[in-house]
Amino acid sequence: MINPTQAAQHAAQNQSAGKSQTSAVTSDFETFLLMMTTQAQNQDPLEPMDSSDYASQLAQFSMVEQQVKTNDLLSALATAMGNVNLDELASWVGMDVRSASAFHFDDEPVTLFTEPNPKADKTTLVIRDEEGTVIDRITVPVADTEFVWAGTDSAGNPLASGTYSATLESYENGKLLSEKLASSYQRVIEAQAGDDAVVLTLEGGLEILATKVTAIRTGA
Incomplete structure (x- = not known):
């Protein structure tokens, strides 16, 4: 059986896991941005990056950014829903x-x-x-x-x-x-x-x- 204390611990664990996942994605996003900027700065002027490759990397950049925002939103929703459930359960006892x-x-x-x-x-x-x-x-x-x-x-x-x-x-x-x-x-x-x-x-x-x-x- 799950009592309010156990539910709170479970919610805290989920929240911590969500933060870790978001942190990892954010780190990948920043690393990707740094690598792309470095690549642009150090490309050969006589053989510049192909425009299609550049567009592809920009698309990947946008996807990573969107994933970070989505994870942040889902984490916020999960936290809010967890609090509502705990409040509802506690009100019965x-x-x-x-x-x-x-x-x-x-x-x-x-x-x-x-x-x-x-x-x-x-x-x-x-x-x-x-x-x-x-x-x-x-x-x-x-x-x-x-x-x-x-x-x-x-x-x-x-x-x-x-x-x-x-x-x-x-x-x-x-x-x-x-x-x-x-x-x-x-x-x-x-x-x-x-x-x-x-x-x-x-x-x-x-x-x-x-x-x-x-x-x-x-x-x-």
Whole structure:
């Protein structure tokens, strides 16, 4: 995993490598200019440099100059993009994010947010452990969308710390209409840049995509 410190070191290494490459190209450019000037100054007056050769060398001179400018521009862009990514990643760490996913229980009540089907006349909150085993089925009011789960099984016994999930089942006349994973707030402890999105690591080791976050609040 890449944390902000590792990302900063990586960016610094890339920046250093870019500067070394630019320096090398710049050196070649200056050497080329010196050699061409020396050649022009020391050519035989009776047999001057052929105009086509001179034009060819001027073209090479222009290409080298353009390469130096291009490398400088690319280095500047890479540095700017690296800074933006680091700022974005750092802004996630320490925040509480809400998402429809499994959650980490650590002996503290967990607030769950649900979305019942509008046609439902009965709703049941189903609690599962990390293996998907049903721990409890709790009948909840249809109109309610927020519940506090105390972390107990169907017999009221306290559960061990770990990863759990909650699904709201909506029924109409005994027929199952929908099953939706409940949402909860969890603390972000690490953020890393993936191929297509930012990956957030939550307390307890759970990982979610930043695109799955539906709400953010300042961590207490």
